[in-house]
Amino acid sequence: MKKILPLLIVFPLFFQCSTGMKLDYEIDLNTPFNLIVFKETDNSKLSSEYLEIEPSSEKWIQINDWIKSNIYGWSESKYPKMTKKTFIIEQGDFRIISEYNSDFVIIAFSDSNGIDQDYIKTIDKKELSFIID
Numbered sequence: 001m002k003k004i005l006p007l008l009i010v011f012p013l014f015f016q017c018s019t020g021m022k023l024d025y026e027i028d029l030n031t032p033f034n035l036i037v038f039k040e041t042d043n044s045k046l047s048s049e050y051l052e053i054e055p056s057s058e059k060w061i062q063i064n065d066w067i068k069s070n071i072y073g074w075s076e077s078k079y080p081k082m083t084k085k086t087f088i089i090e091q092g093d094f095r096i097i098s099e100y101n102s103d104f105v106i107i108a109f110s111d112s113n114g115i116d117q118d119y120i121k122t123i124d125k126k127e128l129s130f131i132i133d
Contacts (some may be wrong), residue, residue, distance in 0.1 A: 025094055025109045030055055033063055035131065036088040053089075062130050063089060063096075067107075070121065077106050077120030087131060100132060101125045 033053040041047050053060045085099040098105040103125050108118045 025107075025111075027064055027067060027094065028091060029064075031091050033060055034088075034090045036090070037132065038086045059130070066128070067096075070123075074107065074119035074121045077118045089131065098123075098128055101129070 032055060035051040035053055037049045037051070039047055039049060053063065085102070087098060087100070089096040094107075094109040096105060096107055103122055104120055105123050105128065106118060106120050108116065111117050
């Protein structure tokens with residue numbers, strides 16, 4: 001019984017931490033997303049490509065659906081270093097930051113009090129592949 005008691009205390013703590021935080025941010029349904037894709041040029045320098053994703057487009061709807069289905073399970077984070085595999089989706093001060101075939105994604109925004117919030121979540125490596133396809 002003495003060995004089980006510590007497990008009974010630690011076990012609920014593990015699940016409490018793994019559920020993470022809930023995102024509290026409203027996406028503007030009438031505003032485009034901006035997609036920024038970082039790429040390596042022929043001379044090994046980092047360049048970026050900007051695309052606007054309109055609210056009526058299939059990709060915009062997929063991004064919004066992904067956000068709505070991923071409001072739970074986040075942990076506090078800080079921005080990663082930008083690499084040749086990084087992409088950013090932004091709308092106002094809301095940003096989704098990840099890398100091609102990555103198993104993590106970061107969401108950053110300013111809350112209703114103007115305080116910057118950065119959260120990270122583990123995802124399936126192919127989960128955001130529709131963004132770059």
